[in-house]
Amino acid sequence: MTDLTKLSAAALADKLTAGEASSVEATQAHLDRIAAVDADVHAFLHVSAHALDVAADIDRRRAGGEDLGPLAGVPLAIKDVLVTTDMPSTSGSKILEGYMSPYDATVVARSRAAGMVPLGKTNMDEFAMGSSTEHSAYGPTRNPWDLTRIPGGSGGGSAAAVAAFEAPLALGSDTGGSIRQPAHVTGTVGIKPTYGGVSRYGAIALASSLDQVGPVTRTVLDAGLLHDAIGGHDPHDSTSLAHEWPSFAAAAREGATGQVLKGLKVGVIRELPDSGFQAGVSESFRAALATMEAQGAEIVEISAPHFEYGVAAYYLILPAEASSNLAKFDSVRFGLRVDVPGGTVEDVMAATRDAGFGDEVKRRIVLGTYALSAGYYDAYYGSAQKVRTLIQRDFAEAFAQVDVIATPSAPTTAFRLGEKIDDPLQMYLNDVTTIPANLAGVPGISIPSGLAAEDGLPVGIQFLAPAYEDARLYRVGAALESLLVDSWGGPLLDRAPALGTNGGGR
Numbered sequence: 001m002t003d004l005t006k007l008s009a010a011a012l013a014d015k016l017t018a019g020e021a022s023s024v025e026a027t028q029a030h031l032d033r034i035a036a037v038d039a040d041v042h043a044f045l046h047v048s049a050h051a052l053d054v055a056a057d058i059d060r061r062r063a064g065g066e067d068l069g070p071l072a073g074v075p076l077a078i079k080d081v082l083v084t085t086d087m088p089s090t091s092g093s094k095i096l097e098g099y100m101s102p103y104d105a106t107v108v109a110r111s112r113a114a115g116m117v118p119l120g121k122t123n124m125d126e127f128a129m130g131s132s133t134e135h136s137a138y139g140p141t142r143n144p145w146d147l148t149r150i151p152g153g154s155g156g157g158s159a160a161a162v163a164a165f166e167a168p169l170a171l172g173s174d175t176g177g178s179i180r181q182p183a184h185v186t187g188t189v190g191i192k193p194t195y196g197g198v199s200r201y202g203a204i205a206l207a208s209s210l211d212q213v214g215p216v217t218r219t220v221l222d223a224g225l226l227h228d229a230i231g232g233h234d235p236h237d238s239t240s241l242a243h244e245w246p247s248f249a250a251a252a253r254e255g256a257t258g259q260v261l262k263g264l265k266v267g268v269i270r271e272l273p274d275s276g277f278q279a280g281v282s283e284s285f286r287a288a289l290a291t292m293e294a295q296g297a298e299i300v301e302i303s304a305p306h307f308e309y310g311v312a313a314y315y316l317i318l319p320a321e322a323s324s325n326l327a328k329f330d331s332v333r334f335g336l337r338v339d340v341p342g343g344t345v346e347d348v349m350a351a352t353r354d355a356g357f358g359d360e361v362k363r364r365i366v367l368g369t370y371a372l373s374a375g376y377y378d379a380y381y382g383s384a385q386k387v388r389t390l391i392q393r394d395f396a397e398a399f400a401q402v403d404v405i406a407t408p409s410a411p412t413t414a415f416r417l418g419e420k421i422d423d424p425l426q427m428y429l430n431d432v433t434t435i436p437a438n439l440a441g442v443p444g445i446s447i448p449s450g451l452a453a454e455d456g457l458p459v460g461i462q463f464l465a466p467a468y469e470d471a472r473l474y475r476v477g478a479a480l481e482s483l484l485v486d487s488w489g490g491p492l493l494d495r496a497p498a499l500g501t502n503g504g505g506r
């Protein structure tokens with residue numbers, strides 16, 4: 001019998017529709033896979049006790065002739081930043097240990113309504129601050145390609161779950177790269193939609209002007225199917241766009257036919273320094289561009305002089321917004337409370353925040369509070385906002401000349417656990433190519449471009465498009481994906497060595 005965990009979500013959904021497998025079987029296969037490998041990978045913080053019941057209900061409804069959506073019965077992993085009524089939501093923090101939300105995030109509610117089966121909550125850097133999941137209060141996730149390496153962050157759990165075949169689909173959130181950089185280092189596909197394209201309601205806020213929820217999957221088509229299910233206007237999120245989005249699954253299917261590359265103008269950024277990029281990452285990037293060129297795409301050098309200042313601006317804007325958003329963890333309304341006998345309310349608050357927040361979160365609260373304080377506001381926060389505007393202008397000028405911009409998704413392949421944990425600046429520099437899209441609000445996709453020659457680890461290529469043009473990313477991503485998968489003789493993930501392709505163990 002086919003191993004149901006090895007199928008793409010689209011292929012699994014076809015089997016369910018054709019009656020060749022049940023959702024209970026598919027869900028059980030993924031729960032078995034989690035039981036076999038998650039002690040090593042640690043992608044999940046919580047595995048749902050209700051998954052089989054939900055799957056059985058879908059099977060019953062299907063048997064009753066109900067018209068279910070395209071992903072009905074397919075298991076889904078959910079980043080712990082998204083609140084859920086039937087599982088704890090901690091955002092990777094001790095301060096929210098065991099927290100049960102009274103409502104579901106909109107993307108979770110829409111996934112349930114579409115018949116997907118929530119498998120569990122995935123590990124992440126605390127409050128989505130980080131690039132390695134090492135800042136999780138519950139211990140790091142490990143990269144299924146090499147268990148001594150990081151799976152990226154902050155959404156390393158979602159990417160690792162998908163890469164390790166523990167789930168065919170996962171939800172992530174991306175504030176500065178937390179969907180795309182984990183996708184890059186695990187050989188998966190990740191999309192940060194246009195800001196406002198997917199609801200943030202029930203996504204525990206990191207930096208509200210940057211946060212976007214999006215899919216993490218093994219194929220571009222699967223990402224399109226999930227995006228179709230979760231996206232669109234939500235009255236609960238005031239920044240949600242009232243826009244008629246096209247079908248992203250249809251865009252991916254159209255892209256896979258390959259014709260879309262003919263005459264496509266692909267911008268590469270002149271100012272992006274070659275230094276700082278691992279040789280194998282640059283080589284894989286250039287090879288992917290050559291593949292596109294061979295199909296009639298035109299590679300155009302563009303100038304985006306402010307792109308490289310994104311990291312500096314981001315690390316003022318993000319801490320400023322995060323320090324405000326995290327003020328609500330006050331020992332009164334949510335989660336942890338550390339009692340201080342004879343202490344004041346302020347003492348309790350301070351003791352709770354001291355015990356409940358990890359070092360990286362504290363570092364950013366201090367940075368953000370400082371950047372917003374009287375006398376420094378203009379010098380720091382104000383200047384960063386000006387840089388943000390300049391980056392938006394760079395994008396506007398670039399997109400007047402090209403259809404998409406391409407960059408490597410991150411500067412290096414997966415680094416080793418512990419390698420950057422004591423060097424925050426090195427950790428921050430991971431996101432040099434992903435951050436500008438968040439600052440400008442434009443959509444970005446990372447798809448696997450191959451393995452780096454020197455270490456055999458996955459590399460991703462990122463495409464950026466103008467706001468509202470997410471469908472273009474699905475077309476272009478699917479076109480390149482189908483060419484590359486053909487050239488590899490099968491999906492990249494079939495070659496991940498750490499977990500084998502036929503079961504658990506190292």
Ligand code: GLN
Binds near residue numbers: 128130131153175
């Ligand atoms: N790594 C970046 C950070 O630490 C991005 C995080 C994210 O996108 N949530 O802030």
